Amino acid sequence: xxxxxxxxxxxxxxxxxxxxxxxxxxxxxxxxxxxxxxxxxxxxxxxxxxxxxxxxxxxxxxxxxxxxxxxxxxxxxxxxxxxxxxxxxxxxxxxxxxxxxxxxxxxxxxxxxxxxxxxxxxxxxxxxxxxxxxxxxxxxxxxxxxxxxxxxxxxxxxxxxxxxxxxxxxxxxxxxxxxxxxxxxxxxxxxxxxxxxxxxxxxxxxxxxxxxxxxxxxxxxxxxxxxxxxxxxxxxxxxxxxxxxxxxxxxxxxxxxxxxxxxxxxxxxxxxxxxxxxxxxxxxxxxxxxxxxxxxxxxxxxxxxxxxxxxxxxxxxxxxxxxxxxxxxxxxxxxxxxxxxxxxxxxxxxxxxxxxxxxxxxxxxxxxxxxxxxxxxxxxxxxxxxxxxxxxxxxxxxxxxxxxxxxxxxxxxxxxxxxxxxxxxxxxxxxxxxxxxxxxxxxxxxxxxxxxxxxxxxxxxxxxxx
Amino acid sequence: xxxxxxxxxxxxxxxxxxxxxxxxxxxxxxxxxxxxxxxxxxxxxxxxxxxxxxxxxxxxxxxxxxxxxxxxxxxxxxxxxxxxxxxxxxxxxxxxxxxxxxxxxxxxxxxxxxxxxxxxxxxxxxxxxxxxxxxxxxxxxxxxxxxxxxxxxxxxxxxxxxxxxxxxxxxxxxxxxxxxxxxxxxxxxxxxxxxxxxxxxxxxxxxxxxxxxxxxxxxxxxxxxxxxxxxxxxxxxxxxxxxxxxxxxxxxxxxxxxxxxxxxxxxxxxxxxxxxxxxxxxxxxxxxxxxxxxxxxxxxxxxxxxxxxxxxxxxxxxxxxxxxxxxxxxxxxxxxxxxxxxxxxxxxxxxxxxxxxxxxxxxxxxxxxxxxxxxxxxxxxxxxxxxxxxxxxxxxxxxxxxxxxxxxxxxxxxxxxxxxxxxxxxxxxxxxxxxxxxxxxxxxxxxxxxxxxxxxxxxxxxxxxx
Numbered sequence: 001x002x003x004x005x006x007x008x009x010x011x012x013x014x015x016x017x018x019x020x021x022x023x024x025x026x027x028x029x030x031x032x033x034x035x036x037x038x039x040x041x042x043x044x045x046x047x048x049x050x051x052x053x054x055x056x057x058x059x060x061x062x063x064x065x066x067x068x069x070x071x072x073x074x075x076x077x078x079x080x081x082x083x084x085x086x087x088x089x090x091x092x093x094x095x096x097x098x099x100x101x102x103x104x105x106x107x108x109x110x111x112x113x114x115x116x117x118x119x120x121x122x123x124x125x126x127x128x129x130x131x132x133x134x135x136x137x138x139x140x141x142x143x144x145x146x147x148x149x150x151x152x153x154x155x156x157x158x159x160x161x162x163x164x165x166x167x168x169x170x171x172x173x174x175x176x177x178x179x180x181x182x183x184x185x186x187x188x189x190x191x192x193x194x195x196x197x198x199x200x201x202x203x204x205x206x207x208x209x210x211x212x213x214x215x216x217x218x219x220x221x222x223x224x225x226x227x228x229x230x231x232x233x234x235x236x237x238x239x240x241x242x243x244x245x246x247x248x249x250x251x252x253x254x255x256x257x258x259x260x261x262x263x264x265x266x267x268x269x270x271x272x273x274x275x276x277x278x279x280x281x282x283x284x285x286x287x288x289x290x291x292x293x294x295x296x297x298x299x300x301x302x303x304x305x306x307x308x309x310x311x312x313x314x315x316x317x318x319x320x321x322x323x324x325x326x327x328x329x330x331x332x333x334x335x336x337x338x339x340x341x342x343x344x345x346x347x348x349x350x351x352x353x354x355x356x357x358x359x360x361x362x363x364x365x366x367x368x369x370x371x372x373x374x375x376x377x378x379x380x381x382x383x384x385x386x387x388x389x390x391x392x393x394x395x396x397x398x399x400x401x402x403x404x405x406x407x408x409x410x411x412x413x414x415x416x417x418x419x420x421x422x423x424x425x426x427x428x429x430x431x432x433x434x435x436x437x438x439x440x441x442x443x444x445x446x447x448x449x450x451x452x453x454x455x456x457x458x459x460x461x462x463x464x465x466x
Numbered sequence: 467x468x469x470x471x472x473x474x475x476x477x478x479x480x481x482x483x484x485x486x487x488x489x490x491x492x493x494x495x496x497x498x499x500x501x502x503x504x505x506x507x508x509x510x511x512x513x514x515x516x517x518x519x520x521x522x523x524x525x526x527x528x529x530x531x532x533x534x535x536x537x538x539x540x541x542x543x544x545x546x547x548x549x550x551x552x553x554x555x556x557x558x559x560x561x562x563x564x565x566x567x568x569x570x571x572x573x574x575x576x577x578x579x580x581x582x583x584x585x586x587x588x589x590x591x592x593x594x595x596x597x598x599x600x601x602x603x604x605x606x607x608x609x610x611x612x613x614x615x616x617x618x619x620x621x622x623x624x625x626x627x628x629x630x631x632x633x634x635x636x637x638x639x640x641x642x643x644x645x646x647x648x649x650x651x652x653x654x655x656x657x658x659x660x661x662x663x664x665x666x667x668x669x670x671x672x673x674x675x676x677x678x679x680x681x682x683x684x685x686x687x688x689x690x691x692x693x694x695x696x697x698x699x700x701x702x703x704x705x706x707x708x709x710x711x712x713x714x715x716x717x718x719x720x721x722x723x724x725x726x727x728x729x730x731x732x733x734x735x736x737x738x739x740x741x742x743x744x745x746x747x748x749x750x751x752x753x754x755x756x757x758x759x760x761x762x763x764x765x766x767x768x769x770x771x772x773x774x775x776x777x778x779x780x781x782x783x784x785x786x787x788x789x790x791x792x793x794x795x796x797x798x799x800x801x802x803x804x805x806x807x808x809x810x811x812x813x814x815x816x817x818x819x820x821x822x823x824x825x826x827x828x829x830x831x832x833x834x835x836x837x838x839x840x841x842x843x844x845x846x847x848x849x850x851x852x853x854x855x856x857x858x859x860x861x862x863x864x865x866x867x868x869x870x871x872x873x874x875x876x877x878x879x880x881x882x883x884x885x886x887x888x889x890x891x892x893x894x895x896x897x898x899x900x901x902x903x904x905x906x907x908x909x910x911x912x913x914x915x916x917x918x919x920x921x922x923x924x925x926x927x928x929x930x931x932x
Binding site for chain 2: 006093095097135161162163164165166180182259260262263266269270275356357446447449
């Protein structure tokens, strides 16, 4: 099948160490130079100073004057056991493109990555896909210049599509936001530009270990690249890595069949009472609007704020916009366990009100704040959070502080971790959890609405430790 | 993989002709007897005579007194080119179960089918899955007796799950209705009951050719059973059937790769401007409510009515309920063409406002009325409808008049057809259409929200001509 050929080519790009067109040292020099010349300035401003945005009289929604782009609205949610709440939500009912251009150099796929500034990034520039474009963006609603390299991803494609999956983003902050995660291979010459460079998947995975360097959009596209290693691969250097590499191989199977996994997932949806619908922002209870922000009474979740942006190489050179600022850094961790010689991940069926079908598969533990250490907002104990907080450091196979979408979130960071459990950890888990192999996750991520955005980030991180 | 083993077992059940526990003659005698003893009576009544239903004062919605079951509400829709309309819609925000119990007899899988009465069926009884249960149904909201055999499909399953897919139903009539399509295999003895009998897939497929016998719920579950024929199968008797059997075999491939197909589907979603949201039934324009019905001004689409039902073997023995009555029989046809020796189906990306993601893949042609012959409700020409209307009879490989969901629709029938095109039919098709093999469709139907309910019915019909 063509699919497996592509997976073998991705795997080769993930393992080849000495074929990159740009050495890692050269990459870092290029990156340092990009940061030096960056003219990006982000200044928090009162809502009244937003250009082209207004609070709608009737609803209180914060909207763009064009009627497009995105709006800040309200959401009424019903969760487990009849729990109800309201909250602000970002609504952008459009399908955007997160696209990476790929090209072979010396037989190895390289990926065209961008040094891109986003107003919400803690560090201004992060390594991003070739193209990040909302539909408003590429239809040029806000009158910017044309998105560079967009032509590779539009209907009359100039390349060969290797990946194209419609994936969700944070369902706690976004109302049904989705993007096409795309990789398009070209054979023609691609014009050079100082903000772009070619990297192998091996280099990209290595850069995932650096805090706040590879952005969320790049991570989710990377997660959609299924990897398939040759059967005659050399043994891995450690037992953990050997179990991990076997987990990529469908020949090893898992404790559950694909049908059992989807049946478990459907059962979780069938028993769920979660509901959510949009309401006017004005009707969101317990959140107050001041001149500068919309925040919940106890400042425990997030606030809506506004910034003014000036920059040299964005589609428009000066603009202002609202952003959503989480109050804390989040925590997302996958527990992994060797079961019969094959590494399995403990996946959680997780409800988020803004997801199209509410439930997707997430990491074992997802906490809105690193320091919560075991209890959710209502004080309920979060399964496995206490175990995570008490984890011996030598069991942490991956740990990095990575940023979420800097185009909509202000200074949103999540601590991503991959944990190696020992074989004393019980295989019997609560009904909301299920053991999956990496191969099974890669099969599911070929389709939308299975793996949530944090699970996808961690799947990419897992490739980085294999 | 376990999955392919199951597909081989389904295929064996679809091809074995002489191993059925009940001969087809015995089946027909049993069926005739079921029809004889049927006590079912359905009487249209004015809305005022509905027991346990009322029109809500503020919204005008027609609702069950329990607040559950289903409601008739309004929907505001925006379609292509800014076209807007409102219409009534059935809202039942729950995931039900369509489940078939399977068991091997003499090494061949048999399926436990039910002679089930539904108030909307033109002929009262139709051949149905072992279990059809909404969540309200099996939570016993309307105080009926327990659904027989339901225990095989609930959380602590007593069997081995062969199929479990969350599939949509008619998005023109239902707001996001979905059911788990399940097949569960048991090895234990299953209690006999006069309303149930064991049939092979071969028998079931053969019965699909009989008008209004195999109900919609049985067809959609049958469509979720992927078939895989052995590589050493004998040649098929006709060139059409040989091309069809090759189309089941992934070794033959298709004109598009799986990635290209999903990319086409995502592109269709990305360029769509369709939107829909629920509104009070009172706000639906151009539909009028009388004592007996809610109908559109020109009686061209459907009407909402009410019936009283008396029956011997339903969960409750007497009840009344609203039903949706289409004004015409529908038409659904797949065009098929031999491309390089492999049969391909011409699939349409079709928008229906009540689908969770609006767009799913449907048959080549779907018309709300057989007699429309080429124009949709607004008088636009429907692609390929004229060709279908003028089709030579010898190109029609399958044609049957089959019923839609009799629990919610009154006398809703669709003419299902499979057409064999000749090789003069162009391979280049408009952007909303794509050529897929049977194997590719079977791969997609393992997941929800790809194939719509008419495409699934036709996929089952296609198995019947192979």
